[in-house]
Amino acid sequence: MVKTYQVESYKLQVEKFQSKKLLQEPSTFKLQPSSQKEASHLPTTFRLLQFLKGNWHRVAFSILLSFITIGSSVALMGTSAWLISTAAIATSVIDLGVSTVGTRFFGITRALSRYFERLVAHDVTFRLLAKFRIWFYEKLEPLAPARLMNFRAGDLLSRIIGDIETLENFYVRVISPPLTAIVVGFFTAIFLASFYPLLAPVYLIFFLSLGLILPWLTQLISRKSSEQTINIRANLHTQLVDSIQGIADLLAYGRADERINKISVHAKEYGDAQKHLSLITGIGAGLSTLLTNLALWTILFLCIPQVTSGNLAGPMLASLTLLTFASFEAVTPLPLASQAWNASREAAKRLFEVVDTQPEINEQRTTISHQSSSTNYDLQVKDLSFTYPSQALPALQHVTFNLPALTSIAIVGPSGAGKSTIANLILRFWDYQVGEISLGGVNVKEQNQDEVRQRCGYVSQHTYFFNTSIYENLRFARKKVTKEEIESACKSAQIHDFILSLPKGYDTMIGEQGLRLSGGERQRLAIARALIKDAPVLILDEPTANLDPLTEQEVLKTLFAVMKQKTSLLITHRLIGLENVNEILVMNHGRIIESGTHQELIGRDSFYHHLLNLQNRILS
Amino acid sequence: MHRRLLTLTRGSHFYLTLTILSGLIAGLLTIWQAHLLSSVINNVFLEKQTLNQVMTLLIFILIAISGRAFLSWLSEVSANAVAVKIKTDLRNKLFAHILKLGPAYSRSQRTGELTTAAVEGIEALDAYFSQYLPQLVITALVPISILIFVFPIDLLTGFVFLITAPLIPFFMIIIGKGAEIVTKRQYDTLQLLSAHFLDSLQGLTTLKLFGQSKGQAKNIAQISEQYRDTTFKVLRITFLSALALELLATISTAVVAVEIGFRLLYGYMDFQPALFLLILAPEFYMPLRALGAKFHAGMNGTTAAKKIYEILDIPSTDIQPSKLEEQISNIKLSNISFTYPNESSPALQNINLTINTGQHIALVGKTGSGKSTLVNLLLGFIQPTAGNLRPSTFDLQPNIAWVPQKPHLFHDTIANNIRLGKANATHAEIIQAAKSAQLHNFIESLPEKYETVIGENASRLSSGQAQRLALARAFLKDAPILILDEPTSSLDPETEALLEESTKKFNARQNRHHHCTSPQYNFPSRPNHRLRSRQNYRAR
Structure with a gap:
């Protein structure tokens, strides 16, 4: 009898969880569309602007400072030109008035305001950053883990981080420059108009062309090439990353040279695209030089007849021409601002898409506190059926079992049989559709999520550790836990001696995701953490996966000792030491197909017996 | 640099x-x-x-x-x-x-x-x-x-320029140094904040399990605030040198304007050159x-x-596999030792081993005992620090088909991923290899079959399927030496049994070395030899 299983599991494989590097590819998050949209869905930019709430006075101050910065340099040029022009026709120092002081004054204010403007802008940036992070975390918290399954694979979480980092520059690059430009343009135009009204519209035309039309136009004509270049670059980078990660496979199959050629072909393609793009973006740079100087020329051209006719005082000719030129400093950052705006909007759109997702679990308002029944931790599962969203086949069908307090059950079966789903449902990571799970005699759906989880210790194969010390990683498992309690849990988990053997003992930093520890050490630490939590129910989901057999044996020994004191559910596809549990449930295709003790099951021609034979052939 | x-x-x-x-x-x-x-x-x-x-x-x-x-x-x-x-x-x-x-x-x-x-x-x-x-x-x-x-127009202005100009590079260097510190510190700060944030997001499920997820937001706020404060203090000082530079440039423009203004006033200078100098002043800086x-x-x-x-x-080292046509008769390792760079204890110590044609070797031992190091050595990824390997890895590598524990799947079609085993393989050969690796049925169930693009973000394979794909590569390469590195660590017993059948068939066709490292249940179920590598714990 040979059966083929559906090996593909619903979970996305996490083993390729790599470095935090982002590929520079546009990404979309594959989320289930939210069933109900939020009541008000404002445009992305508008929602982004709301983050500045509470900081508007800082924003206004920083824009004022940046206006003073540019305004000072405009005034410096204007006053200087006026000064020397007047000096050429003046007869005494009195004619120069305050202009000699003015030039120096503007020189100083420019430098000072620039200094303070930078400080304020940085302050706003950091404040915004903190706001974005807290906001996003708070929105994400209720979505975990059901809605986040997809984010693990392909490093989407890192991409989210990247998107938030893009938004860091939202204020400095996107908000501040255009507002400053508007203020500078407005006041310069008024100043020009006060001497000769025609100058204002002419000036504004140039100002707008440089600040608005030119960036827009450049983007328009370069869009196709730049999209192409980005795609080619993303492709090249994917190839590079792919090749470096697969280096062993390439070399083992003698494909290094072939890859080098392939990469160099892609690299050349990218280079050509980039050169082509520079032909177009170069036009932008050229036009910007042209327009700025043309503005100066036009103002001069228009003023000459006015001077000749006596409508305009002679010294103002040089002054107006030069200050016009200086004011264009305000528009130079605008092309960059429009690029940054696009990037921010895209990033924000993706983030909003995530936070607009509806949480999987709807907390019922009628939650009752169940302190009274706290002595009873029977776990009962009745006729439970469940289908994951966007999946055709049900993950669980009519599952029923009873786990009385202080006994243990093992659920075994091939991967994809639905074992882990049971754990997910008990812990209320998902809500089930049909049937009932009750803990301590009360339906878990009627209990508060946190309350349910508080009663369950959970050890899985993907145990997560924070990048901090061993002590901190253990301590957070329970409020008000003493050092003695932590150490005694570690002794039970047989990790205490190892921890003491480390140079810094419990204060040892365990690195990103605890990766400085070996797999066996991490699992033991996870067991210790579950023990510290001291929950009456213990759920173990493949606690020894990814461990080598010798380590596995040792960890299991520890676990079985611990399980004796708890109501425990062991989920595994490795059939080892199962004579230690009170009952074994064998699952396949979402159903329980057999149950019994280890002795009962191997006593007959069971599926369990068959699996065990296959697995232990080497031992026979 | x-x-x-x-x-x-x-x-x-x-x-x-x-x-x-x-x-x-x-x-x-x-x-x-x-x-x-x-x-x-x-x-x-x-x-x-x-x-x-x-x-x-x-x-x-x-x-x-x-x-x-x-x-x-x-x-x-x-x-x-x-x-x-x-x-x-x-x-x-x-x-x-x-x-x-x-x-x-x-x-x-x-x-x-x-x-x-x-x-x-x-x-x-x-x-x-x-x-x-x-x-x-x-x-x-x-x-x-x-x-x-x-200079020919006005000596005095020339000197103002000449004196202030070197001050600018001087300040630039100071700024450069300062900026380097600022950039680095700011970068580090942002990295730290980012890493902490990522850590919180990745550990969200764990936080939830322990009922700590709601409090973490406060934690993030606190850390952000703390960093904002310290960075701000640093920036306040480092921006000062930028202030000095800015002052220098604007003040010297102002000085030039006033200085030539007065000489104009007293008739020591003409207007045109004076204006010329004023226009040039900002251009100079x-x-x-x-x-x-x-x-x-x-x-x-x-x-x-x-x-x-x-x-x-x-x-x-240049790896130049010589095109050795002759059949490799046996592999001989004599007194091989290897120590990873920057590590004190050796990963391999005095290994003596002869593998003859047709022999199946199973290598078992704990994680970290040196099994993978030995495989890396045979594949020529590392050179022994002592001892002798015959034939040399240059000749050995082209004769090895390797199934790693965690094979890399390239961002390409399934067919091309299998084709890694043999560049000019026909489609029929690829299908045959996939069948042998028990992967054909699965591939056929995909909408685009062998043309399905896999890799990072495309339709993903489970780790068991990835291993079977690597096995298909190995079958396709059809090399005299087959190395399986924990080939069934991600498979359930049933699939494992199926695979065993096809590998046996595959081996029966030719005489080949068969080298396998596997601490799991042994896959080639009856190896001629089992080698247990001594535990050699290497602290990281």
Whole structure:
């Protein structure tokens, strides 16, 4: 009898969880569309602007400072030109008035305001950053883990981080420059108009062309090439990353040279695209030089007849021409601002898409506190059926079992049989559709999520550790836990001696995701953490996966000792030491197909017996 | 580092010269334009000329403007050409070198860092060569040419320029140093905040399990606030040098204006040259300040270059597999030892082993006992620190089909991923290999079958399926030596049994070595030999 299983599991494989590097590819998050949209869905930019709430006075101050910065340099040029022009026709120092002081004054204010403007802008940036992070975390918290399954694979979480980092520059690059430009343009135009009204519209035309039309136009004509270049670059980078990660496979199959050629072909393609793009973006740079100087020329051209006719005082000719030129400093950052705006909007759109997702679990308002029944931790599962969203086949069908307090059950079966789903449902990571799970005699759906989880210790194969010390990683498992309690849990988990053997003992930093520890050490630490939590129910989901057999044996020994004191559910596809549990449930295709003790099951021609034979052939 | 980067420009002298020339000529045109401008204003303002009388000069200004516009286009295009050439060359060189260094190096270095160097690192050089370097040359040339024009006109202004100019590079260096600290500190701060945030997001489920997820937001806020505070204090001081630079440039413009203003007043100077000097004053400081703006690009470039050269400077052995036609009869390891660089205890110690044709060897032992090191040695990824291997890895490698524990799936079609085993394999051969690896049925169930693109984000395979795909590669390569590295660690017993059947069949066809490292249940169920490697715990 040979059966083929559906090996593909619903979970996305996490083993390729790599470095935090982002590929520079546009990404979309594959989320289930939210069933109900939020009541008000404002445009992305508008929602982004709301983050500045509470900081508007800082924003206004920083824009004022940046206006003073540019305004000072405009005034410096204007006053200087006026000064020397007047000096050429003046007869005494009195004619120069305050202009000699003015030039120096503007020189100083420019430098000072620039200094303070930078400080304020940085302050706003950091404040915004903190706001974005807290906001996003708070929105994400209720979505975990059901809605986040997809984010693990392909490093989407890192991409989210990247998107938030893009938004860091939202204020400095996107908000501040255009507002400053508007203020500078407005006041310069008024100043020009006060001497000769025609100058204002002419000036504004140039100002707008440089600040608005030119960036827009450049983007328009370069869009196709730049999209192409980005795609080619993303492709090249994917190839590079792919090749470096697969280096062993390439070399083992003698494909290094072939890859080098392939990469160099892609690299050349990218280079050509980039050169082509520079032909177009170069036009932008050229036009910007042209327009700025043309503005100066036009103002001069228009003023000459006015001077000749006596409508305009002679010294103002040089002054107006030069200050016009200086004011264009305000528009130079605008092309960059429009690029940054696009990037921010895209990033924000993706983030909003995530936070607009509806949480999987709807907390019922009628939650009752169940302190009274706290002595009873029977776990009962009745006729439970469940289908994951966007999946055709049900993950669980009519599952029923009873786990009385202080006994243990093992659920075994091939991967994809639905074992882990049971754990997910008990812990209320998902809500089930049909049937009932009750803990301590009360339906878990009627209990508060946190309350349910508080009663369950959970050890899985993907145990997560924070990048901090061993002590901190253990301590957070329970409020008000003493050092003695932590150490005694570690002794039970047989990790205490190892921890003491480390140079810094419990204060040892365990690195990103605890990766400085070996797999066996991490699992033991996870067991210790579950023990510290001291929950009456213990759920173990493949606690020894990814461990080598010798380590596995040792960890299991520890676990079985611990399980004796708890109501425990062991989920595994490795059939080892199962004579230690009170009952074994064998699952396949979402159903329980057999149950019994280890002795009962191997006593007959069971599926369990068959699996065990296959697995232990080497031992026979 | 700058010098090393400069040697890279060797192949692109033409475009580099073009970039610098267009910058220099644009600078000269600016001086000419300033001269024309001051003449026009002088003629209208003092000589009372009309628009028509100054028309020629105005047209000349238009010519100068157009010239400058054209040159700024040209310099962008040619600067880009320089950057593209250098980037392409260096990227190819780096990639080839990484491949030469092999997986033994990339494993210790963490692939993440290598990919960063090859992807972001190379891109960071773009700005260095297309912006920073040309600006650096222009900063050296343009102020000097301005000085050449200024001195004959007015000694005093010339001296003001000459004295303040060196102060600017001086402040730049201070700023540079400061900026380097600021950039680094700010970068570190942001990285730290980012890492903490990522840590919180990744551990969200764990936090939830322990009922701590709601409090974490406060934690994030607190850490952000703390960092904002410390960074702000640092910035307040480091921005001071930028303030000094800014002051210097604006104040000297003001000083020049006042100084020439007074001499004009007392008739020691004419208006036209005075105005010419005033227009030139900001232009004189402009390149210096522009360099400041591009300093960041320069610094990023050198930082990236340092990382790149760190990799390029690691000596590599050239692996040149000789096209050995003769059948390899046996593999002999005598007294082989190996110690990883930067580690004290050896990973392999005095290994003596002979594997004859047709023999199946199972290698069992704890994680970290040296099994994978031995495989890496046979594959030529590392060279033994002592002892002798016959035949040499150069000859050995082409004769090995390898199924790693965690095979890499390339971002390509399934067919091409299997084809890695044999470049010119026909479709029928690929299907046969997939069938042998028990993967054919699964592939056929996919909508695009063998043309399904897999890899990072495409439809994913489970780790068991990935291993079977690697097995298909090995079957396709059909080499005399087969190495299976924990081939069934991700499979359930049933699939494992199926696979065993096909591997047996496969082996029966030919006489081949069969080497397997497997601490799991043994896959080639009856090996001739089992070797247990002594536990050799290596602390990390």
